[in-house]
Amino acid sequence: MTTSHSLAAEGLTLGYGDRAVIASLDLAVPPGRITVIVGANACGKSTLLRSLSRLLAPREGRVVLDGREVHRMPAKELARTLGLLPQSPVAPEGITVLDLVCRGRHPHQGAFSRWNARDDAAVAAALEATRTTGLADRAVDELSGGQRQRVWIAMALAQQTDLLLLDEPTTFLDASHQIDVLDLLTDLNRTRGTTIVMVLHDLNLAARYADHLIALADGRLHACGTPSEVLTEECVRTVFNLESRVIEDPVSGRPLMLPIGRHHVRAAPPAASGR
Known part of the structure; x- marks a missing residue:
């Protein structure tokens, strides 16, 4: 069971070359829960996951597993506790x-x-x-x-492993297989207590399956908490630059985001003619 393991980022700054991607980020992964990271493209989701798994060394700050810096742990020892499925593995x-x-x-x-x-x-x-x-x-x-x-x-x-990190695990999967994979990960979490951290693009799937939701914007932590606390119309507007309506999902009871496109706003009916 993973309630005995803690994973956290402390003052984490990450980047590639001269480009900073994540700046001064602090977060703690709730043990034994499912955490989903969401955000717009290029906001730092995959970069954060790479650093949590020690594939990317921080410029500043540190990633700590059970009180030890992951970048100082022997690779094989870390791999017995923490597993990673990267994006587009070869x-x-x-x-x-x-x-x-x-x-x-x-x-x-x-x-x-x-x-x-x-x-x-x-x-x-x-x-x-x-x-x-x-x-x-x-x-x-x-x-x-x-x-x-x-x-x-x-x-x-x-x-x-007791902790499993997955970068977009539903990539290439049709709707049915996406649900199969997310149900599988949920079963793994519920039966073994595996702590799961994953990046998802689909906000509604993220809200349905996450116990803990992290929203990144421009390399910074915009919001974190339960799906009901994080997935709000204000959050969608700020993080994704998208107008939306957030209602209760009739199936899960979780928040459900309905995007509003410029061409899909219901027009007012024409005024009745006086003739």
Whole structure:
């Protein structure tokens, strides 16, 4: 269970070259919950996730896991606690689905430990959960975009970490498979207590599945809290430069954002003629 793990950013400033992307950001990830990061394109969502997983070193500040700076932890030790599914990962040419998913067990292998029945069970469970068992012998580069995405998620699940970070895990998936993946992650959170942090583009899916919502704007934390606290018309206007109406989702009871386009505002009926 991950209620014993804490992940936080303290005074985090991130960037590439001369360009700053995230500035002086402080946040704490609620343990054992589902956190979703939202924001406009190029606001720093993926950059933040990369730093939380130590793929990107901060210019200032630090990322702390259980009181230790992640950038000072041994890579394999960190990988046994924290897993990452990056955006648009690339598989080695010709690798099969089974071999790729088995790589999720690498952090659990050591000089004195060899592949065992527990590893087999973890891989089989990950394939079954993502409905990719039937693809096990296929080459990854022969699969459709949606199939590949489910295979990458299977690899992340096989790692069996207490914290799981995912950058746009519903990319390439149709509506049905998006719901399948988000339901799967919710089940993982509810049954194992896995702390999940993910980036999603779809605000309404974010509001439906998140326990904790983080909204970024121009590299800064604009709002964080429950979906009802964060997904407001003011937030959508500020973060996305979009006018909207936010109502209660009749299915989930969570906030539901209805965008207002310039050409879809209901016009007033014509005035009645006096004739």
